[in-house]
Amino acid sequence: MQPNVLDRSLESQIIPCVDFLRSFLGSDEDVLFSILRHPSILRENLQKTILPNVGILRDAGVPESHIVALLRTDPRRxxxxxDTFRLVVQRILNLGFSPDMKxxxxxxKVMRQLSALSWKEKVRHYTRWGWSEDQVLVVIRKNPRIMPAILGLSFERRIVPRCAFYQALLSKGFVKSSSLGLLLVCSHSLFLEKxxxxxxxxxxxxxxxxxxxxVCYQCYNEPVA
Known part of the structure; x- marks a missing residue:
């Protein structure tokens, strides 16, 4: 347990936090799991952050089961x-993510790590090279976990050549459309093998x-990662 957590009042801070988590998660085992993953949750002000943000998720249409899963595995989110959390939720909605989907x-979780400006700059980079914003969003909606990874890849040396190769695989029925995200972010050695x-x-x-x-895209010197 983090020392600054133990400095908090047992009666006015730690116990109310534990009771709150128990009311959502249901079992002491899940409460312990949540706290061990992120002990700093015991330092949070329930009335000023956690409770209002849970309400924001509910108002957005996020199912209770998904909120519970979030509090269990990653309560710091x-x-x-x-006000900031509401903006993040709205950005996710604007990207076309359905609130009832996992x-x-x-x-x-991912968008919370990216500022609005950072997001726009990265998307603009890809639109300059011929992708529409809708095409970028389709890939991200299918594979939200790889959002930062895709946006950090070289468009010329990674995205374009692998997409060209992907189209050949897709036309022959070797891959499904949902596999594009993994194909883009996997290492060079795994790409060659798989x-x-x-x-x-x-x-x-x-x-x-x-x-x-x-030969066309001069990607044969792509580093093996």
Whole structure:
């Protein structure tokens, strides 16, 4: 337990926090799990942060079961000034995330780490290279966990060539449309093993396509990560 948590009043701070978590999570085991993951939750002011933010999630249409899961696994995500938290929730809604889907909570966790300005700058970078904002959002909505990863990738050396190769795999029925996110963020060595070698053994044209893509986009020197 963090020392600054133990400095808090047992009766006026720690016990009310534990009781609050128990009222949501139901069992002492889940309460302990939540606290051990993020002990700082015991320092939060329930009336000023946690309770208002839970209300914001409810008003947005987030199911109670998803709110409970968030409080159990990552309670610090709701420990934010309500005005700021409301803006984050609104940004997720504006991206097209449905509040009744689990992806909404995942998107909330990720977007909380990105400022609005940072988000706009990253999206603008991709639109300059030919992607529409809708195309960027489609990928992110399908794979919210990889949002920061995708936005940090090189468009010329990673996004464009892998998308070109992905289209070839998709046209032959080797992959599903939902697999694009993983294909973009996986390491170079995993990409070669899982997509190039694997499908190249099934169809030699895939190897030719990969070679053509590498030459066109000069991505053959992509570092192995």
């Amino acid at each position: 709701v420990a934010l000034a309500p 992806a909404f909570i995942t998107g909330l 997509y190039v070698k694997r499908f190249g053994e099934k169809d030699p044209e895939i190897l030719i396509t990969f070679g053509f893509v590498c």
